[in-house]
Amino acid sequence: MTDPAQRHRVLVLRALGLGDLLAGVPALRGVRRAFARDRVVLALPPSLREAALATGAVDSVLPAEAPGRAVPSLGRWTGPPPDIAIDLHGNGPESRDALAALAPRRLLAHAAAPEPGLGRPPVWRPDEHERERWCRFLGAYGIAADPGDVRLPRPVTPSPAPGAVVVHPGAESAARRWPAERYAVVVRRLRALGRRVVLTGGPGEDTLVTDIAERAGLPARHLLRGGLPFDALSALVAHAPLVVSGDTGLAHLAVAHGTPSVTLFGPVSPRLWGPPRLARHLALWHPGPPGDPHGDVPDPQLLQIGADEVTAAALSLLRPAGTSARPRKGDTPRGTAVRP
Numbered sequence: 001m002t003d004p005a006q007r008h009r010v011l012v013l014r015a016l017g018l019g020d021l022l023a024g025v026p027a028l029r030g031v032r033r034a035f036a037r038d039r040v041v042l043a044l045p046p047s048l049r050e051a052a053l054a055t056g057a058v059d060s061v062l063p064a065e066a067p068g069r070a071v072p073s074l075g076r077w078t079g080p081p082p083d084i085a086i087d088l089h090g091n092g093p094e095s096r097d098a099l100a101a102l103a104p105r106r107l108l109a110h111a112a113a114p115e116p117g118l119g120r121p122p123v124w125r126p127d128e129h130e131r132e133r134w135c136r137f138l139g140a141y142g143i144a145a146d147p148g149d150v151r152l153p154r155p156v157t158p159s160p161a162p163g164a165v166v167v168h169p170g171a172e173s174a175a176r177r178w179p180a181e182r183y184a185v186v187v188r189r190l191r192a193l194g195r196r197v198v199l200t201g202g203p204g205e206d207t208l209v210t211d212i213a214e215r216a217g218l219p220a221r222h223l224l225r226g227g228l229p230f231d232a233l234s235a236l237v238a239h240a241p242l243v244v245s246g247d248t249g250l251a252h253l254a255v256a257h258g259t260p261s262v263t264l265f266g267p268v269s270p271r272l273w274g275p276p277r278l279a280r281h282l283a284l285w286h287p288g289p290p291g292d293p294h295g296d297v298p299d300p301q302l303l304q305i306g307a308d309e310v311t312a313a314a315l316s317l318l319r320p321a322g323t324s325a326r327p328r329k330g331d332t333p334r335g336t337a338v339r340p
Contacts, residue, residue: 007037007038007039008035008038008039008083008084009038009039009041009079009080009081009082009083009084010031010035010038010039010040010041010082010083010084010085010086011041011043011062011074011077011082011084011085011086011099011102011104012028012031012040012041012042012043012058012085012086012088013043013064013071013074013085013086013087013088013089013095013098013099014028014042014043014044014088014089015043015044015045015064015065015066015071015072015089016044016069016089017045017048017172017249018048018051018249018250018252018253019247019248019249019251019252019273020130021044021048021051021052021055022051022150022152022249022252022253022255022256023130023131023252023273024088024130024131024134025055025057025149025150025152025256026131026134026135026145026146026147026148026149026150027088027131027134027135027137027138027145028040028042028055028057028058028088029055029056029057029145029146029149030135030138030143030144030145030146030149031057031086031138031143031145032056032057032058033144034138034142034143034144035084038083039059039060040057040058040059041058041059041060041061041062041082042057042058042060042061042062043061043062043063043064043072043074044061044062044063044064044065045063045064045065046061046063046065048061048230049061049063050229050230050231051230051234054152054153054155054230054231054234055152056153062074062076062077063076064076068294070094071089071090071094071095071098072098073098074098074099074101074102077102081102081103081104081105082099082102082104082105083104083105083106084104084105084106084107084108085099085100085102085104085106085107085108085109086099086108086109086138087099087107087108087109087110087111087112088134088137090110091110091111091124092110092111093111095109095111096109096110096111096112108121108137108138108141109121110122110124110137121137121140122136122137122140127271127272128272129147129271129272129273129274130272130273131147131150132147135147148276150255150256150276151256151257151258152234152253152256152257154238154257155231155234155235155238157231157232157234157235158235159232159235159236159238159239159240160224160228160232160235160236161196161198161222161224161236161240162239163196163239163240163241164196164197164198164222164240164241165190165195165196165197165198165240165241165242165243165244165314165318166197166198166200166236166237166240166242166243166244166245166250167183167186167187167197167198167199167200167212167243167244167245168199168200168201168243168244168245168246168248168250169183169199169201169205169208169209169212169245169246170200170201170202170205170208170209170246170248171246171247171248172248172294173293173294173295173296174295174296174297174298175266175267175291175292175293175294175295175296175297175298175299175302176246176247176248176266176267176268176293176298176299176302177208177246177298177302178246178264178298178302178303178305179298179303180208180211180212180215181215182306182307182310183212183216184212184215184216185216185307185311186244186307186310186311186314187199187212187213187216187218188216188217189307189311190311190314191216191217191218193315195318196222197218197222198222198223198224198236199212199213199218199222199223199224200224200225200228200233200236200250201223201224201225201226201227202226202227203226203227205225205227206225206226209223209225210223210225224236233250233253234253234257237250237253237254237257237259238257238259240254240259241259241260241318241319242259242260242261242262242314242317242318243259243260243261243262244261244262244264244310244314245261245262245263245264246263246264246265246302247263247264247265247266247268247270247273247274251263251275254275254281255275255276255281258280259280260280260281260317260318261275261280261281261282261317262282262284262310262313262314262317263275263281263282263283263284264284264302264305264310265283265284265285265301265302266285266286266291266298266299266300266301266302266303266304266305267290267291267292267293267295267299267300267301267302268291268293269285269287270283270285280317282313282316282317284305284309284310284313285301285305286301286304286305287301288300288301288304
């Protein structure tokens, strides 16, 4: 058995949101395999601790967060400097410097200095998918990672609404929030076809969830407000026949559990943040000029998606009542549903 005193200390920085964490799972698994006998610590917001540990890719977490998507302080690191520090947070000097301040023996970052024998760090490609970006980044340092390695273990926690279609209307910014009245139309139509539907919302989204429920005539018992603990949220998604949401963390959780999903994109293209090209996932997107993903009004590309389009996509993925919602063996890959 390896002496704990001889284990390397590996610190990874990815202090972002749930969707960012799940999109980074392939890279984190690559790090886990490369340093299988060492201690891997992930710096991220403390609210994501359970989600991070559920990936099986890290041994512990270092609480670290900052407003928005800023780079946090890593001042809670204690003990000797990390043997290896890995920047999966961004491509600029801010995240690099936060890790460099801990004086690691080795620093892997887009903005790091060239390493002897390796040349310059990999070039940042703005048009690259997030999962592929970080796997390619690690590959430049000799760490193999598979962009398709996204799945999480099946939760042991019971689902709070087994078999219900999950509709999640919230998002971190208004730019990625589809209008409440359109979500209400989709909920009404699914219920009219005999589908049980639950609405979920994170902290601070109770007003939005309640508004949609009232518009759709959805009973209060079908609302999951206030933000579920991760184990319950994970179980809810894992046991759902379908997830309908915007481009947010719940869409990535559906991918992680292989749950069929309809994801509404705008202003960011699914080619950068979308699900794998599998038949069980549909990404709705109307191409157009680049928008601000952190804007305070719904993005014009997002608003081009209509309720009829979302309803049709949802029904195309739902299986007849009483049959399994899990993908069948032999399901073939299909491209994202990019709408002209």
